[in-house]
Amino acid sequence: MMRKLILGGFFVFVLQIFFLNGLDxxxxxxxxxYPLIxxxxxxxxxxxxxxxxxxLFGFLIDFFSNSFGLHASSLVAAAAIRVGVFYLLTPRDGYDSILxxxxKKLGLKWILTSFSFILFFHHFWFFCVEYFSFNATSIILKNTFLSFFFSFICCVCFYVLFFFKKLSK
Amino acid sequence: MNKLFSFIKRFRALFVFIFLQIIALNAYTSYLKYPNSKVLTAAWTFSSFFMEIKNNFSSYLYLKDKNKSLQKENIELRKKNESSFICLNKQTGKVNDSIFHQRYDFISANVINSTTNRRNNFFTLDVGSLQKITPGMGVYSSQGIVGIVHGVSDHFSLIKSVLSKEINIAIEIEPSMSFGFLDWTGENAKTGLITGVSNDAIIKKNNRVKTRGGLLFPRGLSVGTVKEVKKIEGKPEWEISFNFSENYSHLQNVYVVKDLLGTEQKQLETKK
Structure with missing residues (x-):
């Protein structure tokens, strides 16, 4: 699984830099x-x-998208939220037997809720830092919701194509 | 001392989080203001190398549009050429006059990387300091203005496009010839904002917006057309939104403006 994750991380990186960044x-x-990884x-x-x-991963993406620190900052924030979300949603027996x-082990609902929380917070933080103004509240919210929607679909597609076989066992 | 260490150890995750956020946010804000710091320039020079490879593939997709716009521009230029005028008075011959002095020089370049959906959009060009590009030069395309050179390396240059916060390029609106400054709200890559136009000027929809001329651009380059004029509460100014004449998402060929008399003007203006 670890090998698959590293390979997947590399693919996500290439996809983000060369395709998704230029897609408008x-x-x-x-x-x-990339929050999927x-x-x-x-x-x-x-x-x-x-x-x-x-x-480090955020900075690597920043490196290729002319926004030094923006992706890094939001990915670190997302990591903090991940810690919190996983703590709140701990299953009854804890995570001991799950790596x-x-x-298969946690259920589709668990995966989707926890992931959408993390992804949404990541996007919200990203656009807040990028616009950083109360006048832009409507733009921030609009961008967050629309981008979150499309990112979520893309992440699910990538997950199904790449990790589904390994993780549904 | 032990207590301090145990305190730090207990909340180490929080401290690491705050520390990393400070580094990241500091890098982001300083990059917007001072792009020429050594580390950042080295970083984007490295990344532009990859972007050029990517652009070598993707530029073929727009060859047709590119040709059309270049042809259109050629026709415009040919109209101004000497050979398309006839001499009405045969007696006066052509005089190589010294009344006109060249002020602007142009360097052609290709856009190899660009975004239009961010708050501050940067374009990367395939020319750099070896082609005598310096920060602060203006960049325009055949359809409209593009931005200002923000940072340069040997072979590449980074353009802060008009799709950025507080770009402040001086423009004027025809036919009232009122002056203003260009801005962008970040909402839409097709419309921009003009600030600083006093509300005694008569401005109507579809009035043409052009550059004012001076340090960055020659006078009269196309910027766009007025879309909507609004009053600002409590300020003697109009808030004008306008449509850009250039479609920035398919930008390929641009020209960098080199102002030959720029330093002279700057020196005089700072002297006072």
């Missing part, structure tokens, strides 16, 4: 699928390591 069919839609990291990852990883977020 509407000015308020910016598709970001953050979500799929093992449950027993230490928060400190998670933050550092998120920072990765798998549909």
């Amino acid at each position: 069919f509407s000015s308020s839609v910016y598709i970001m699928i 953050l979500f799929l990291l093992p449950f027993n990852t230490k928060p400190v390591f998670l933050f550092v990883w998120a920072f 990765f977020p798998s549909i």
Whole structure:
């Protein structure tokens, strides 16, 4: 699974840089699928390591999209929310016997709710930092909801194509 | 001391989080203001290398549109050429006069990377300091103005496009010739905003917006057409939204404006 995750991370990175960054069919839609990799990291990852990883991966994406620090900041924020969401949604027996977020063990509903929380917060933080003004509240909300919707669909597609077989076992 | 260490150890995740956020946000804001810091320039020079490879493939998709717009521009230029005028008075020959002095020079370039759906949009061009590009030069295309050079490396340059916060390019609106500044709300890549136009000027829909001329651009380059004029509460100004004449999502060929008398003007203006 770890090998698959690294390979998947690389694919997400290439897809984000060379395809999704250049895709603009509407000015308020910016598709970001890389929080998927953050979500799929093992449950027993230490928060400190998670933050550092998120920072480095975010910065790598920033490197290629002319926005130094923006993706890094939002991915670190998403990592913090991941810690909180996973704590709140702990299953009855804890995460002891589960290493990765798998549909078989946790259920489809659990996966979708926790992932959409993380993705939504990531997008919200991203647009808040980018616009950083109370006058732009309506634009921030519009961008967040529309981008979240399309990102979510893309993430689900990528998940089904890439990780479904491994994680549904 | 032990207590302090145990305190830090207990909340280490929080401290790491705050520390990383500070680095990231600091890098982001400083990049918008001072793009020429060494680390950041090295970083985007490296990434532009990959973007050029990507552009080599994707530029073929727009060849047809590109040709059409270049042809159109050629016709416009040919109209102004000497050979398309006839001499009405045969007696006066052509004089190589010294009344006109060249002020602007142009360097052609290709856009190799661009975005239009962000708050501050940057374009990367395939010309750099080896072609004598310096930060602060204006960039325009055959349809309209594009932006201002923000940072340069040897082979590439980064353009802060008109689709950015507080770009403040001086423009004028025909036919009332009132001056204003260009801005962008971030909402839509097709419409921009003009600020600073006093509300005694008569401005109507579809009036043409052009550059005012001066340091960045020659006078009279097309910017767009007025879409809507609104009053601002408690300020003697209009809030004018306008349609850009250029479609920034398919931008390919641009020209960088080199102002030959720019330093002279700047020196005089800062002297006072």
